[in-house]
Amino acid sequence: MQRSHQRADTPTGHVVVIGGGIAGLAAAHRLVATGLRVTLLEGADRLGGKLMTGEIAGVQVDLGAESMLARRPEAVGLAGEVGLADRLQPPATATASLWTRDALRPMPQGHVMGVPGDPAALGGVLSPEGLARIARERDLAPAAVGDDVAVGAYVADRLGHEVVDRLVEPLLGGVYAGDAYRISMRAAVPQLFEAVKEGGPLLESVRRVQERAAARQRTGPVFQGIRGGLGTLPGAVGDAVRAGGGEIRTETPVLGLTRTDGGWAVRTETGTIAADGIVLATPAWSAATLLAAECPAASAELSAVEYASMALVTLAFRRSDIEANEALRGRSGFLVPPVDGRTIKASTFSSNKWSWVADAAPGLFVLRTSVGRYGEEDHLQREDGELVAVSLRDLAAATGLTARPVDTEVTRWTGGLPQYPVGHLGRVARIRDEVARLKALRVCGAVYDGVGIPACIGGAQRAADEISRDLGGRHGTGAGGDHRHADPGSGHGERGGTIAV
Incomplete structure (x- = not known):
């Protein structure tokens, strides 16, 4: 009689993953x-979060995130593993x-998430008074900075509010849809945080970050999309x-989690599923x-996480x-500082x-705008037609666009982005x-x-x-390693969310 022999380091058991986002x-x-x-x-009727x-004027387009940072290996690596390598495409x-x-x-060059290293690049964006304020930092x-500090508060103290209001706010807002005066530097721009801790003027800290990034810079595109849309990756x-x-x-939808002698009971509307391990990949x-019930301390912390909501307005025009319109040529789009009082916060010329x-x-020209920041969710209560109208109004003011779209699509992302305040x-x-005290349960996500x-x-x-190790495996299947927080400190940031330009 032939016997099968399982390696001692091969994990065994049943893992339930809760959440079908990426x-x-x-x-x-x-x-x-x-x-x-x-x-x-x-819980939803589709995967991907x-x-x-979706379609506009018969063309498939992204209605959510549209690009991913290519200088980190995980996303492009996963795309390759699932057969999409030949469809990866840079902007x-x-x-x-x-x-x-x-x-x-023009977007000023030589900055780290809007924090400048060379004030000479800021003419036209900052006033003469704003430029003079930067010069006084020395x-x-x-x-x-202590254990953490808000990006906007620190930069405003060192370089003045204009730098924050006209550069940092639109760039950080492009990532978090948040308020730069609340966002944690340690969480959102970790390389700048470490450089600032070394001391010296902020401008010199920015230049150190840039020099270090240049020293380890890899060739190839900074961002990648996928032909047919980044939204094809989940499928x-x-x-x-x-x-x-x-x-x-x-x-x-999962209604409850309960520990059992052998692992976990996962309760759904149609019954209970026995699991040896759980990966919890849901919003906070x-x-x-x-x-x-099983981890009240972690639950309390998660309950305190705030989110920003936003809407994307996708518009298709006849190219003719x-x-x-010269303003629509050549550009990938534009960002909008909140201080200018506009409704849209960005536009991508898809x-x-x-x-x-x-x-x-x-024969078409497709673009999209984004509306809504942390604390400005009231815009999302407007009807679709209103959001289209305000987008067209702002686009006309920005670019002189007067054409009427042949098709429109409004996509609302309620609770779209978690906020990273000081202490996050x-x-x-x-x-x-707290979660580590539980047997074979891990959390992940944005x-x-x-x-x-x-x-x-x-x-x-x-x-x-980690779940694999808990269930008897020596390690996972690949590089694994210590996948820590996103690295927008390189100056590029993972804008590949909903409002990248």
Whole structure:
């Protein structure tokens, strides 16, 4: 009689992944590769979370995140593993602008998330008074940052409010849809935080960050998209999970988690699922509810996480109607400082930025705007027609666009982005310390590891590797390693969310 021999370091058991966004899918993909039995549960009727495609004027476009940082390996690596390597495509142009002081102005170069290293690049964006304020930084006494500090507050103290209001706010807002005066420097711009801790003027700290980034810079594009839309990635990962033997159930909300002698009981509307391990890849409010009984301290911390909501307005125009508009040529789009009082906070010229969009609809020009920041969610209560109208009004003021769209699509992302205020990383550490007391349960997602797609994937892979070890495996299936917070400190940031330009 032939016997099968299982390696001692091969994990065994059944893992339930709760949440079908890109983090949950990445965790399931990693777990399936170890040989574990995997069931992924998603409450919505589709996979992908903030990655989603849709149609406008018959053309498939992204209605959520549209690009991913390519200088981190996790996202492009996962795309390659699920058969999308030949569809990876960098932006056709990355020439973004700032719409400020009633004009579209070139995006200044040489900054780290809007914090400048060379004031000479800021003419036209800052006033003469704002430029003079930067020059006075060398006369200021050193300022310690302690364990953490708000980006906006620190930069305003050192370089003046204009730098924050006209540079840092639109760039950080492009990542977090948040308030720069509240966002943690340690969490959002960690390399700058470390450089500032070394002492010296802030401008010199920025230059040190840039020099270090240049020293380790890899060749290749900074960002990548996917032909057909970044929203096609979740489906490809889901297909790979199923092909590896995993089960995926949509429209299956999880109602509760209970520890058992053998592991976990996962309660759904249709019954209870026994699990040896759990990966919890849901937004903070959902994770807080599910952990309330078994891990109340982590639940309380998660309940305190705030989110920003936003809407994307996608517009398609006849190319013949906009050909005379010089402002729409060559640019990938523009960002808008909140201080200028506009409704939209950014616009992406999709037909310029992505050659696959232009190729799919040569007779159309597709662009999109974003509306809504932290604390400005009232805009999302407007009817679709109102959001289209205010977007067209602002686009007309910014670019002179007067053409009427042939099709429109409004996509609302309620609770779209977790906020990273001062102390956020301390909160994450406390959550993970409490969760670590539970047998074979890990958390992952944008709340913990960064809002960028590579950061979410990296955190999910780490969670999967840890579960694998808990269930008897020596390690995960690949690089694993310590996938920590997203690294926007390079000056590029993972803008590849909903409002990148």
